Amino acid sequence: xxxxxxxxxxxxxxxxxxxxxxxxxxxxxxxxxxxxxxxxxxxxxxxxxxxxxxxxxxxxxxxxxxxxxxxxxxxxxxxxxxxxxxxxxxxxxxxxxxxxxxxxxxxxxxxxxx
Amino acid sequence: xxxxxxxxxxxxxxxxxxxxxxxxxxxxxxxxxxxxxxxxxxxxxxxxxxxxxxxxxxxxxxxxxxxxxxxxxxxxxxxxxxxxxxxxxxxxxxxxxxxxxxxxxxxxxxxxxx
Numbered sequence: 672x673x674x675x676x677x678x679x680x681x682x683x684x685x686x687x688x689x690x691x692x693x694x695x696x697x698x699x700x701x702x703x704x705x706x707x708x709x710x711x712x713x714x715x716x717x718x719x720x721x722x723x724x725x726x727x728x729x730x731x732x733x734x735x736x737x738x739x740x741x742x743x744x745x746x747x748x749x750x751x752x753x754x755x756x757x758x759x760x761x762x763x764x765x766x767x768x769x770x771x772x773x774x775x776x777x778x779x780x781x782x783x784x785x
Numbered sequence: 786x787x788x789x790x791x792x793x794x795x796x797x798x799x800x801x802x803x804x805x806x807x808x809x810x811x812x813x814x815x816x817x818x819x820x821x822x823x824x825x826x827x828x829x830x831x832x833x834x835x836x837x838x839x840x841x842x843x844x845x846x847x848x849x850x851x852x853x854x855x856x857x858x859x860x861x862x863x864x865x866x867x868x869x870x871x872x873x874x875x876x877x878x879x880x881x882x883x884x885x886x887x888x889x890x891x892x893x894x895x896x897x898x899x
Contacts, residue, residue: 776828
């Protein structure tokens with residue numbers, strides 16, 4: 672099973688809302704990633720977790736708060752977002768955090784901030 | 786990080802071969818060449834990677850120039866399902882700031898005509 676699942680598929684939220692995105696994998700992977708993809712642009716890395724510890728934060732605003740409660744689960748907590756945060760949020764995982772590790776992506780959560 | 790240059794778009798007919806070029810003139814000796822693709826409404830998926838020698842797998846072939854300054858992803862018989870954005874990405878295995886990161890460029894939009 673090489674599947675990464677993400678919920679919800681779509682999310683609409685107001686600027687004062689708090690919501691969470693969820694990502695799950697059961698491949699035994701120890702590295703998990705959040706990417707943001709604006710329309711017609713390539714994905715951009717936001718956060719990387721390795722062995723449930725935050726390894727990379729690409730200077731993401733604090734209104735995005737990642738969490739890795741266990742090795743299979745990755746959350747992205749959203750609070751006080753702006754309309755420009757509307758995008759496709761992609762989760763990925765890899766066996767380890769390494770230079771050439773293949774990353775497996777989920778289908779993404781399409782977020783609209785009103 | 787070394788950069789890649791790809792054509793913005795390419796077109797092909799179904800069941801014909803497709804050659805997707807990628808230029809990476811500043812590639813270093815420790816850069817692996819990776820290809821991912823992103824089908825419409827899906828997350829990116831790994832296609833193939835190589836260092837110096839040509840590589841084949843069930844999805845595609847990767848032809849790497851002798852000087853490694855360019856490479857070509859070859860789809861032997863394009864199908865409608867191959868319509869996607871194809872990303873050529875360099876991954877440095879020597880460490881440094883790119884550790885664990887997958888940095889996407891603009892990619893090539895491949896259109897396949899029936």
